Amino acid sequence: MDENELRAALRDTITLHPEPPPMESKTAITAARRAATRRNLLAGIGSAAAILGITLAVIPGQAQPGGGTGIQVAGEPSGAVQPFPTETPSWVDTTPSGGEKTEPVWPPENSGDATADSGPHYQNGKKLLTALVAAVPSPFEAKSGNTTDGIPFRSHQSTIEGEFWRNMAAVAIGQGDTVGELLVEVSEPGNNLPKNPCALAKEFWGRGGNCTPVNNKVGVIHEGDDTAWAAYRHSDGTVVYVMQSTSPTYADPASNGLKPLQELPLSDAELAELAVDASFR
Structure with missing residues (x-):
């Protein structure tokens, strides 16, 4: 040929x-x-x-003028980025025709993506951060400001997850020259998370693990010696996860000069007590 x-x-x-x-x-x-x-x-x-x-x-078309990605990072006053929802919201146009480009239509308080940057749900994220800072146990203190590469020590956000909202807040906690972290994530009623405490704990970020039930209502999982979390489901369906770690999950200690805590700040019982705290609802 x-x-x-x-x-x-x-x-x-x-x-x-x-x-x-x-x-x-x-x-x-x-x-x-x-x-x-x-x-x-x-x-x-x-x-x-x-x-x-x-x-x-x-x-296509999700970039925001002057903002690059359009994701709202909220620390004090704006915070850490949380994942996109795992379900497609009911308001997304699912019937494109003739090759027409379609985009998801988010609630008014979300400017082009799943994360709220204004309105009542954004305020819920701020309130959750305030409650978390107030719950930092002695002798640790809640750090403020940023790491050397600009990552905030305090962050919050709220995202739409299909038909319900998920709020998250994180704060770096310090003792002397060491830094760890507390994080809380709250899924509002309407989620499809398990009712069993240990099954619920294993669903946290899809990480699984060996669970220990505390008082038959809170599931606690340890991931090595430096990370642990507790899971609790309220009677109205609200789900609360509280995670502790010996170093911030979002910042590389080596690049920021941060020394990790020598041990986890809370016992399993204390972590479980924090998960059922009404201030996180």
Whole structure:
């Protein structure tokens, strides 16, 4: 086959075979969010920008003027990025036609993505951070300001997760020249998380682990010697996770000169007590 015959064969192939149908936007959006969620949760805030870049490649038009990604990071006054929802909200247009580009339509308090940057749910995130700072146990103190590379020691955020909201707050806690972290995550009623305390604890960020029930109502899991979390489900369906770690999950101690705590600040009983604290609801 010479060059002219090859060109003719390629032209015939393009002409005779129809163009493949466009990918349904809902499928692409959902797949991208699920992948971004898992990577974001495991990698922490340090990889959030890279994850967002992957998601935006699948969802055109999400970049915000002057803001790059459009994700609202809220510390004091704005906070850490939390993962995209794992479900597609009911308001997403799922019936594109004629190759028309579609985008999710978020609630008014969300400016183009899943994270609230104003309104009552944003305020719920701020209140959760205030409650967490107040719950820091003695002799530890809640750190303020930022790490040497600009990561806030205090952060909060609220995200829409399908039909319910999830609020999160984190604070670095210090003792002498060492720094650890407390984090609380609250899923509002309407979530589909398990009722069993240990099954619930294993659902935290999909991390699993060996669970110890405390008072038959709180599940506690240790991940090595430097991380532990407790899970509690209130009677109205509100789910609270409280996690403690010997170093901030979002900041690399080596690059920031942060020395980890020598041990976890709370016992299992104290961690469980914090999970049932009414101030986190």
